[in-house]
Each structure stands twice: as C-alpha cells, then as structure tokens.
Amino acid sequence: MTRGLATRLGAIAVVAGLVVLLGATMTDYHRGLGAHVAIYFIAILGLNILIGYTGQISIGHGAFMAIGGYTTALMSNYHHTNLIATLPLAAAISFVCGIAVGIPALRLSGVYLALATFALAVSVPQLPLKWSKWTGGSNGIRTHTTPTNTWIYTVSWICAGLAFVAAWLLLRGRAGRAFRSIRDSELAAASSGVSLPIYKTLAFGVSAAFAGVAGALFVLVTNGYAQPNEFGVTLSLEILIGAAVAGLGSLYGTIAGALFVGLVPQISTSVPLIGTGHGQDVVFGFIVILIMLALPNGVAGLLGRLDSRFKSAIKSHSAAS
Amino acid sequence: MALKRRIPAVVVGVMAVAAIAVTAASGAVRNDPGVSATTVKIGGTFPLTGVASLYKTIPAAESAYFAYVNDHGGVNGRKIDFTVLDDGYDPSKTVPLDQQLVTSTKVFAVVGSLGTAPGLATWDYLNKNKVPQVLLSTGDSYWGFCATKVCSGSKHPYTSGWQPDYPGEGKLYGKYIAANMPNAKVGVLYQNDAFGKNYLAGLRVGLGAHKSQIVDAESYDATATSVTQQILALKAKGADTFVSFALPTQTITALVTATKVGWAPQAEFIGNVSSNRIFLLAAAANGANIDNAISTTYVASSSSQTSLPGVKLAGSIIDNYAPSLKTSFDQGDANVMYGFGVAWTFVNALQRAGKTPTRAGLMAALHSLNTSKDPFVYPGIVLKTSATDNFPIEQLQLVKWSGGKTGDWVASGKLSSGIR
Numbered sequence: 017m018t019r020g021l022a023t024r025l026g027a028i029a030v031v032a033g034l035v036v037l038l039g040a041t042m043t044d045y046h047r048g049l050g051a052h053v054a055i056y057f058i059a060i061l062g063l064n065i066l067i068g069y070t071g072q073i074s075i076g077h078g079a080f081m082a083i084g085g086y087t088t089a090l091m092s093n094y095h096h097t098n099l100i101a102t103l104p105l106a107a108a109i110s111f112v113c114g115i116a117v118g119i120p121a122l123r124l125s126g127v128y129l130a131l132a133t134f135a136l137a138v139s140v141p142q143l144p145l146k147w148s149k150w151t152g153g154s155n156g157i158r159t160h161t162t163p164t165n166t167w168i169y170t171v172s173w174i175c176a177g178l179a180f181v182a183a184w185l186l187l188r189g190r191a192g193r194a195f196r197s198i199r200d201s202e203l204a205a206a207s208s209g210v211s212l213p214i215y216k217t218l219a220f221g222v223s224a225a226f227a228g229v230a231g232a233l234f235v236l237v238t239n240g241y242a243q244p245n246e247f248g249v250t251l252s253l254e255i256l257i258g259a260a261v262a263g264l265g266s267l268y269g270t271i272a273g274a275l276f277v278g279l280v281p282q283i284s285t286s287v288p289l290i291g292t293g294h295g296q297d298v299v300f301g302f303i304v305i306l307i308m309l310a311l312p313n314g315v316a317g318l319l320g321r322l323d324s325r326f327k328s329a330i331k332s333h334s335a336a337s
Numbered sequence: 338m339a340l341k342r343r344i345p346a347v348v349v350g351v352m353a354v355a356a357i358a359v360t361a362a363s364g365a366v367r368n369d370p371g372v373s374a375t376t377v378k379i380g381g382t383f384p385l386t387g388v389a390s391l392y393k394t395i396p397a398a399e400s401a402y403f404a405y406v407n408d409h410g411g412v413n414g415r416k417i418d419f420t421v422l423d424d425g426y427d428p429s430k431t432v433p434l435d436q437q438l439v440t441s442t443k444v445f446a447v448v449g450s451l452g453t454a455p456g457l458a459t460w461d462y463l464n465k466n467k468v469p470q471v472l473l474s475t476g477d478s479y480w481g482f483c484a485t486k487v488c489s490g491s492k493h494p495y496t497s498g499w500q501p502d503y504p505g506e507g508k509l510y511g512k513y514i515a516a517n518m519p520n521a522k523v524g525v526l527y528q529n530d531a532f533g534k535n536y537l538a539g540l541r542v543g544l545g546a547h548k549s550q551i552v553d554a555e556s557y558d559a560t561a562t563s564v565t566q567q568i569l570a571l572k573a574k575g576a577d578t579f580v581s582f583a584l585p586t587q588t589i590t591a592l593v594t595a596t597k598v599g600w601a602p603q604a605e606f607i608g609n610v611s612s613n614r615i616f617l618l619a620a621a622a623n624g625a626n627i628d629n630a631i632s633t634t635y636v637a638s639s640s641s642q643t644s645l646p647g648v649k650l651a652g653s654i655i656d657n658y659a660p661s662l663k664t665s666f667d668q669g670d671a672n673v674m675y676g677f678g679v680a681w682t683f684v685n686a687l688q689r690a691g692k693t694p695t696r697a698g699l700m701a702a703l704h705s706l707n708t709s710k711d712p713f714v715y716p717g718i719v720l721k722t723s724a725t726d727n728f729p730i731e732q733l734q735l736v737k738w739s740g741g742k743t744g745d746w747v748a749s750g751k752l753s754s755g756i757r
Contacts, residue, residue, distance in 0.1 A: 043440055043441075044436070044440055045433075045436045045437060045439070045440035045441050048432075048433055048436050049433060052433065142558065142560055145529065145530065145558045145559050145560065146558060148529060148530050153529070153530035153531065153559075154453075154454060154528075154530040154531070154532070154559050155453060155454060155457060155477075155530060155531045155532075156428065156454050156457055156458065158457075158461075162461055162462070165436075234429065237429075237432070238428060238429040238432045238458055239432050239458055239459065239461055239462050241428055241432075241457065241458040243428045243429075243454045243457075243458065245426055245427045245428060245429075245454060246427055246428055246429035248427065250425075250427075251429075282433060282437070296423065297386065
C-alpha cells in the first residue's frame with residue numbers, strides 16, 4: 017500500500033467515524049441538517065463526475081433531483097413502496113433521463129450546453145404542475161410514511177458512502193480514464209479509440225443517477241413532501257457552487273462542498289442582523305467569492321497543494337539527513 | 338443474609354423518595370417549551386425573498402404589533418419574542434427552518450407561517466411534536482378540515498388557519514351573479530391547481546341552478562406569465578362577465594390584456610388574494626380598465642377607512658415600530674392590515690391560554706374564539722370558532738372599485754356571513 021492511499025483511507029475512516037459519532041450524539045434537528053449534507057454530498061459527487069472528470073458542464077442537475085424525488089414520492093404515495101426500494105428506482109429512472117439528455121447534448125458544448133441544461137432546470141420542475149392530477153400540482157404530494165431524522169440521517173450517509181465507493185471504482189478504471197481523456201482533449205480521446213458518444217452519454221447518465229438518489233433523499237428529508245418549488249433553479253446552482261467549492265476533478269473535496277452548501281445558508285439564519293431576508297444571500301455570496309479568490313481550485317486544490325508541500329518537505333528533510 | 342436483603346430495600350426507598358422529590362420539583366416549574374417567566378417565544382416562516390416576497394409586509398406588521406404589545410406590558414406579563422425566518426416559499430427550506438424553530442429556538446408555537454405548500458410540508462411534523470401551527474397565512478381549506486387526498490387519514494389538531502377559505506369566497510360570487518346578473522355570460526380564468534379549482538368549485542355551488550351561466554372556464558399553469566390566449570378564448574366565447582381566480586401577477590396581466598384586446602366585461606370579479614389595492618393600481622397604471630372590478634375583503638382598508646380606530650392604531654404603531662411599512666400602509670396594502678389582524682388574534686388567544694400559557698391552552702383558546710373586537714378586520718366581522726369549526730373568519734364584504742386609475746374599493750351591500 018502506498019503512502020498516498022494510506023492517507024486517503026485514513027481520511028475516509030476519520031470522516032466515517034465522525035459521521036457515526038455525530039449521528040449518535042447530535043440533536044434531532046442537527047441530524048436533519050446532517051442528512052442535508054449527505055444529500056448534497058451525493059449530488060455534488062455526481063455533478064463532479066460530469067463536470068470535473070468529463071468536462072461537460074451542467075447547470076441543471078436540480079432537474080434530475082426533481083425526477084428522483086418525484087419517483088420516490090409517487091411510488092410511495094400510490095403503491096406504498098418501501099422507501100428504501102424507491103431509491104434504486106429513482107437512480108434508474110434518473111439514469112435513463114440522464115442518457116436521454118446526454119444524447120442531444122453530444123452536439124452541444126461549453127456555454128451552449130450550459131444553457132441547454134439550464135433550460136432543463138427551469139422546465140422540469142414545472143411538469144408536476146402540468147400533470148397535477150397525478151402529482152398534486154402546486155399542493156405537492158407526500159410519501160405514505162414520514163421517516164424520522166435518525167432514519168434519514170442513517171440512510172443518507174449510507175447512500176453517500178456507497179456513492180463515494182461507486183464513483184471511486186468507476187473513475188479509477190477504464191471509464192474514468194475515458195472520461196478524463198475527453199475532458200482534456202476530445203480530439204486526442206477520439207483518436208485513441210475512446211468513443212465520445214458512449215462515454216459522454218454514460219457520464220450524463222451516471223451523474224443524473226447520483227442526482228436522482230439525492231433528489232429522492234431530499235424529498236424524504238422534507239418530511240416526505242415533494243413540491244415543484246423545492247426543485248427551483250437555485251437548487252441546481254447550489255449543487256454547482258458546492259462542486260466548485262469542493263474542487264472539480266477530485267473526489268476528496270466533496271465533503272467540504274457539501275458542508276458548505278448544506279450548512280452555510282442554514283447557519284447564517286441565526287447570525288444577528290444579517291440573519292434575515294437578503295442577509296443570508298449576502299453572506300453566502302460573500303463566502304463564495306472569498307473561496308473562489310483564495311481557493312480557485314476548491315478545497316481539493318488546497319488539499320493537493322498541502323500534499324505537494326508535505327512531500328517536498330519530506331524530500332528536503334531526507335536529502336538533508 | 339438478612340442484612341444483605343435489607344440494604345437494597347433501603348436503597349430502593351431512598352431512590353423512590355428522591356425520584357418523587359425530583360418529579361415534584363420539576364413538575365412545579367416546568368412550562369411548555371418557549372414559555373419563561375418573562376417571555377413567550379414564537380416563530381414563523383415567510384417568503385422574505387423570491388417570487389412571493391410581495392407578502393413580506395405581513396410578518397413586518399406582525400412584528401410591529403408584537404413590539405407594541407410588549408411595550409404595553411406584554412401578555413400576562415410576558416413579552417412576545419417573534420422569530421421571522423425566510424423560506425423563500427420553498428417547502429424544502431421550510432422543513433429545516435421549522436425544525437430549527439422547534440428544537441433549537443424552542444418556540445412555544447409556529448404562528449402565521451405563509452403558504453399552502455410550506456404549511457402542508459410541515460404540518461405532520463409540527464402536529465406529531467404537538468407544536469401549535471396556528472393562524473396560517475393561506476386560504477386553503479386544509480386548515481379548517483381535511484377533505485383531500487393530501488391529508489387523508491391524518492388529523493392535525495394543532496393546526497389552524499385565519500382567513501376565509503377560497504371555496505366560500507367563490508360561492509359568494511356565484512350567489513351574487515345568480516341574484517343580480519341572471520343573464521350574464523360568465524367567463525372564468527383559474528389557476529390549474531387546488532387553489533384555482535377550489536375557487537371554481539365554490540363559484541359553481543354559489544351559482545346553483547344558474548351553473549350554465551358559465552360559458553367558458555380557462556385555466557393557466559401557476560408559472561405562466563402570459564394569459565393572453567385564455568383571455569382571447571373567453572372573449573371569443575362571448576363572455577360578458579369575467580371571474581378571475583388567479584395569483585396577483587396573472588390577475589394584473591389578465592386585466593391589462595382584456596383592455597388591450599378590446600374585451601370590456603360588464604363586471605370583473607377578482608379573487609381577494611389578488612385584489613389588494615396596490616395590485617389594482619398597478620394594473621390600471623399599465624392601461625387596464627378596472628372600473629367594473631368587484632371583489633371581497635375581510636380586513637379594514639388603510640386607504641379608505643382612515644377614520645376607523647383600528648386603522649388609526651395601526652398607523653401609530655407603524656410610525657413608532659415599523660416606519661418602513663408607512664408607504665404600503667398609506668397605499669392601502671391589505672397585507673399590512675392582515676398582519677395586524679393575525680397578530681391581534683394571536684395575542685387574544687394567548688391571553689386566554691392560561692396565566693402560564695400551555696400549548697393545549699392556546700389551541701383551546703383558538704377553538705373557542707368569539708369576538709368582534711379585532712380592530713384590524715373589516716368592521717362587523719366576528720372571529721368565531723368552535724370545537725368542530727376551525728375557520729375563524731367566515732364573513733366577507735363585497736367591494737366594488739370606484740375612481741379609475743386613482744380609485745379605491747368601496748363597500749357594496751351588507752357584510753355576508755356564514756360564507757362556508
């Protein structure tokens with residue numbers, strides 16, 4: 017085992033230990049917030065596969081969260097499906113939708129792709145209003161049972177763990193190499209035999225599946241209540257900001273991005289003076305700008321820099337001795 | 338042996354005495370959450386930002402009224418500490434904010450929270466925790482009783498609304514048309530969801546045998562900003578009376594569009610969620626002819642009823658505690674008077690919820706309202722509830738617009754009672 021791998025496994029173990037420890041000791045309200053962090057973690061992880069690893073931008077991932085969320089709400093409401101069983105279903109349906117979006121997206125890139133996915137973020141949450149007979153329209157629809165915060169905390173973090181392992185396995189292998197080669201140069205990737213259509217749509221599908229699971233859990237943490245306003249454009253932007261804070265193209269900053277978008281808006285409500293109305297937005301925006309200035313590559317970039325400094329320190333130390 | 342047996346008995350005895358003492362001691366001082374010797378903590382969620390932020394004058398007025406009450410001795414010696422949180426009209430934000438209010442701020446009750454969807458997202462949670470979710474700022478019928486799928490099988494004894502419900506208001510317009518305009522051809526614009534459909538159902542009930550007077554009903558989706566097609570369709574079907582069960586933006590657009598396409602109905606009924614004077618003025622400023630507008634109200638008008646004691650009181654409270662509301666108040670923003678009316682009702686219920694208020698006491702007080710003293714509601718309105726009737730306001734005053742671009746609502750006929 018290399019030293020790098022050992023450090024990483026150690027870090028993962030520490031985070032996992034913290035999650036378990038906090039879950040056991042926190043108040044019920046904080047477990048709810050903790051579940052939000054896990055949900056953002058999954059969504060950011062998915063978006064990172066698409067943007068950070070494959071170089072395809074999406075500012076419409078809230079749409080896939082809506083698809084996953086409504087899958088869970090509808091299955092539970094109409095068929096009383098076990099809530100856990102709705103999660104893989106949400107992933108599968110979102111995966112298919114992701115592929116369906118990925119195919120036309122093959123012809124788009126850069127800012128055009130951004131605009132197309134933005135349209136998705138705007139339009140998909142309106143669909144429940146169109147078919148309000150089944151979906152409850154603007155009055156929403158709820159699951160047949162409401163999970164407790166302890167339940168949702170546990171399930172969300174287990175899903176986050178599974179998602180992390182799945183992303184890691186996917187990215188370290190053949191598919192991951194193909195994704196990265198597309199990101200770095202589509203021309204070079206294609207001439208090395210990487211099929212652009214297959215891997216680009218695959219990245220969209222996988223990324224959407226992650227978002228779908230996150231959306232399903234998002235509905236569950238909202239007392240099992242799905243309503244179009246929950247999946248507005250701001251949700252898509254929050255995930256994008258989370259991914260930028262985390263650092264694109266690395267999995268290890270994800271937790272920082274999730275903590276940021278999951279907790280900052282909530283915590284700033286209890287800050288005096290700025291804690292109401294536009295104050296929260298100002299705090300949030302200010303911190304985003306600050307992070308982008310100080311850490312242009314996100315928290316993952318910071319970790320990378322620290323790591324290389326640590327390595328050079330060891331090198332010079334061993335050279336000296 | 339004998340000694341060994343006696344020791345546990347002694348220990349058990351001491352523990353029992355200690356336990357009784359502890360229980361008795363804590364029982365003597367334990368209040369419901371949020372209630373201390375000097376304060377009662379309450380909270381609410383409102384759209385201070387985003388699409389529905391036009392309503393943010395409601396919590397501002399409520400805060401002003403509570404500040405005024407606090408400066409005049411509070412309620413039974415306790416000051417009301419009102420936490421206002423911004424959920425941006427997004428239920429997924431309302432849920433953690435309400436959890437924050439309950440478990441972290443430790444409020445006694447959630448008061449006045451705005452919006453049907455945010456209310457539905459949180460009422461299971463609040464009721465499960467026996468936290469009063471009262472005087473909600475929404476006119477859906479859920480808060481008075483459960484009639485639809487969303488709340489099937491569950492009871493929500495800790496939830497209450499305040500304003501008249503939408504079907505009752507729709508019914509009133511139906512009755513008016515049947516009685517006064519038996520030959521009118523009615524064209525309806527309604528929002529394609531429970532809000533619009535409940536209104537429409539009420540209109541049909543009110544029309545009764547005259548149901549066939551509705552020549553066309555056109556729906557729009559909540560997020561649509563253009564209703565031109567619908568207005569053209571109503572005109573083409575030959576409707577000469579317009580009924581609008583729409584949100585403010587669409588109502589304003591509809592009125593402006595009707596004038597632009599040359600459709601001049603003899604009467605324009607406007608659901609009262611959109612009949613705030615400032616919305617009508619906005620429509621008129623954009624070219625709409627609003628002279629035939631008809632609506633209803635249940636709060637005093639701060640623009641046309643300035644001599645009422647309640648309006649004077651509201652004016653002086655705004656001068657002292659919330660000067661930023663002055664402009665809206667002077668223009669007749671009904672939401673300001675609405676906030677005052679809700680806050681007054683809460684204070685009234687809190688006074689009757691016990692010397693040291695309890696949550697159960699608050700709900701009992703809200704289920705036994707019977708007062709005509711709320712100075713901020715329309716004169717003559719009685720706030721009345723019972724164990725089986727959870728709708729505090731069931732009276733509406735029909736109002737007609739007068740005075741064109743700078744006009745105002747003028748009462749028409751007597752106050753209608755028992756609208757549900």
